[in-house]
């Protein structure tokens with residue numbers, strides 16, 4: 001994938017000096033997420049001259065996906081020129097040092113373009129979606145945290161919190177293919193876990209009850225959906241593929257494959273049927 005991106009760089013540079021974009025766009029039209037992003041950037045630059053400088057800085061002049069991500073995040077989070085450069089360098093360095101980060105980011109891009117009807121393309125997510133930026137800032141902070149760079153991890157996490165209104169402790173492991181939709185007001189505490197393919201809407205809290213110490217935050221299992229404004233409190237599980245209704249307050253474990261709603265939340269649906277009090281079975285069954 002990175003080789004494809006590098007191969008496409010020449011084409012992008014050619015495009016910058018070309019009166020027409022057709023040939024360059026065709027050369028970019030290779031398979032792969034990053035080639036697609038490059039192709040979309042070329043098309044957008046041709047359509048919207050106002051955005052050319054931004055597209056050039058963020059995508060078209062970049063050599064690798066890591067550089068694209070570094071540029072996108074530093075544009076979003078940096079507060080002045082030197083700061084931007086440091087942030088960009090930190091992101092690029094982390095993506096090079098930790099090979100797990102980029103595949104998770106790519107899965108997040110696929111998730112958001114697949115699940116968010118308002119997301120027009122992977123380029124749209126990369127350039128504009130705050131939840132995507134917050135999640136990638138967290139992925140970098142978490143990688144730094146795991147490798148003992150606690151101070152810079154906290155610094156990056158506080159940049160994301162101040163700039164994007166998304167407060168995720170850098171210790172939190174987050175699986176791949178995750179979507180933070182709208183994202184403003186999301187708070188995720190230190191000992192929470194978020195598994196693969198989870199969707200979290202704005203204003204969700206994964207918090208402690210205030211009565212426990214140590215391992216005190218929720219564990220959100222694979223494929224769960226947490227509706228806008230849901231408050232999930234304590235070291236409880238949200239079972240795989242389960243849904244939490246908007247505005248719910250959840251203080252008890254939620255079994256897999258069911259829907260809970262209300263304050264306090266109650267089961268309103270299990271395995272696609274209106275709840276009759278039966279707990280759902282193990283996650284692997286469907």
Ligand SMILES: CC(C)(COP(=O)(O)OP(=O)(O)OC[C@H]1O[C@@H](n2cnc3c(N)ncnc32)[C@H](O)[C@@H]1OP(=O)(O)O)[C@@H](O)C(=O)NCCC(=O)NCCS
Nearest residue numbers: 201226227228243244245246247248259260261262268269
């Ligand atoms: C819970 C939810 C996922 C729907 O699940 P569902 O299985 O289709 O549930 P239904 O719509 O059939 O409702 C089942 C019951 O739960 C109730 N209910 C549904 N959502 C609820 C909510 N958020 N809060 C309280 N009760 C809710 C319904 O009124 C119904 O109650 P009843 O059986 O007494 O009539 C959905 O309502 C929801 O909250 N989604 C979150 C979406 C969101 O956050 N959007 C913001 C986008 S910006």
